[in-house]
Amino acid sequence: MHYNASGLLKDHVGSSREFTIESEIISIAEDRFTNVCGHVDLLKTGRGILVQAEVTASTTEECSRCLKETEFELDIEFEEEFHPVNRFTGMVEAEGDDGQSPPDSSYRVDEDNTIDFRESFRQAFVSAIPMAPLCKPDCKGLCIECATDLNVEDCDCNETTGPPEWAASLKSLEIN
Ligand SMILES: [Zn+2]
Ligand SMILES: [Zn+2]
Numbered sequence: 001m002h003y004n005a006s007g008l009l010k011d012h013v014g015s016s017r018e019f020t021i022e023s024e025i026i027s028i029a030e031d032r033f034t035n036v037c038g039h040v041d042l043l044k045t046g047r048g049i050l051v052q053a054e055v056t057a058s059t060t061e062e063c064s065r066c067l068k069e070t071e072f073e074l075d076i077e078f079e080e081e082f083h084p085v086n087r088f089t090g091m092v093e094a095e096g097d098d099g100q101s102p103p104d105s106s107y108r109v110d111e112d113n114t115i116d117f118r119e120s121f122r123q124a125f126v127s128a129i130p131m132a133p134l135c136k137p138d139c140k141g142l143c144i145e146c147a148t149d150l151n152v153e154d155c156d157c158n159e160t161t162g163p164p165e166w167a168a169s170l171k172s173l174e175i176n
Pocket of ligand 1: 064065066067135136139141
């Protein structure tokens, strides 16, 4: 998931390139995204390279109700301007750039004029993971009394008492 931008950086403003990502893996620390696929457009700007990408990946998360490991499909649209560490003639320096230190954002073109997309895409995928992932929309979850997986079998905990009253009043509270 590295792109060599040497050619594009020397090209005139408005030049573009594109490349595709096929079935790659991003594995950084505890984050693991597999089957990373997508399309990346790169556009030379006055200050660097504008990257627009549509990328999909799979990841495994625990269902927030039944705790079963479940595979999720993630879909991101990415747009960021990457600024080169190296100086190129005619290129305007990024805002706040003192001309000495390299840009501190993670959106940068490295010393060897390549862009490493793994960290940028990792961040985008992480923010695309649902807050409360579900293995299926109607997952019944675990019984709060005996921890039986109610998707697999029923337990006896609620048999005599039935659903609590607040559940009924909550149902009548239609939230649009
Ligand atoms: Zn579940
Ligand atoms: Zn139970």
